[in-house]
Amino acid sequence: MSILGLTTPTLTSSTSTTATDTASLSSNYNMFLNLLVTQMQNQDPLNPTDSSTFTSQLVQYSQVEQQIKTNANLTDIKALLSTQAATNLVSYVGKTVTADGATSAFDGSSSTSWSFTSSAASPTAKITVSNSSGETVYSTTQTLTKGSNTFKWDGSTTSGGTATAGNYTIAVSGNDSSGSAVTITTAVSGTVTAVDFSGTTPMLTVGGQSISAYDVTEVSSGS
Numbered sequence: 001m002s003i004l005g006l007t008t009p010t011l012t013s014s015t016s017t018t019a020t021d022t023a024s025l026s027s028n029y030n031m032f033l034n035l036l037v038t039q040m041q042n043q044d045p046l047n048p049t050d051s052s053t054f055t056s057q058l059v060q061y062s063q064v065e066q067q068i069k070t071n072a073n074l075t076d077i078k079a080l081l082s083t084q085a086a087t088n089l090v091s092y093v094g095k096t097v098t099a100d101g102a103t104s105a106f107d108g109s110s111s112t113s114w115s116f117t118s119s120a121a122s123p124t125a126k127i128t129v130s131n132s133s134g135e136t137v138y139s140t141t142q143t144l145t146k147g148s149n150t151f152k153w154d155g156s157t158t159s160g161g162t163a164t165a166g167n168y169t170i171a172v173s174g175n176d177s178s179g180s181a182v183t184i185t186t187a188v189s190g191t192v193t194a195v196d197f198s199g200t201t202p203m204l205t206v207g208g209q210s211i212s213a214y215d216v217t218e219v220s221s222g223s
Helices: 011-042 051-090
Strands: 096-100 103-106 112-118 122-130 136-144 147-153 166-173 187-196 203-206 209-212 216-220
Touching: 096 203, 096 209, 103 112, 103 209, 112 166, 112 209, 136 147, 147 166, 187 209
Parallel strands: none
Antiparallel strands: 096 187, 096 216, 103 166, 112 147, 122 136, 122 166, 187 203, 203 209
C-alpha cells in the first residue's frame, strides 16, 4: 500500500533486513576475533602489536552494530507514521473539503470527469487534457454555460488510442459572446465520500470526482 507517495515499509520487512545485516556483521566480527587470536598467538614477544589498534577496531564494530539497530528503528517509525497518515486521511470522509479540481485520476478504462465553474457562457470553449508530464493527450471544444459545468473523458487520445492509467490535468479556456475571456475556476468543494489508496497518491472522492489529497486547501466539518 502506498500512502502519501511513500511506500509503506512493513515491520516484517525491516526485521528481515536487520537480521541479514546483523548476521553479516556477526560473521565479519567472528572472523576478526579469529584473526586477532591467531595474530596474538604468533606475534613476536619482543615486538608485540599495539593494543590500541585492536581497541579501535572493536569500537568500530560496535558503532556499526548500533547503526544497524538505529536504521531498523527508523524503518519501523516510518511504517508507523505512514499508517498514522492513512488514518488521518480516512478521517476526511464525511468532511467538507475545498481542493484544486484540475487534476483527476484515470484508471485506464472507466471514464473520469471534472467539474468547473465559468464566469459566463462560452459557445466554443477549448478543453485540453494533459498527462503528468505536461503533454497534451486530448483536446476538444465544448459549449459552457455560466456557472457549473462538467467535462467527462473516456480516456481517448487525439491520436486515436487510449491513455494509460494515471493522473491527468484539465485546462479550459473560452470567450463570451463579446469575445472577452471568461474566468474558469476548477476549485471543487464538497463532502468526501471515500478515500482511495490503490495508487501512489491517495485520492479523495468528492461529488463523484477523484481529487488528489495533496490538492486539498481547506477542511471543515460536514454540513
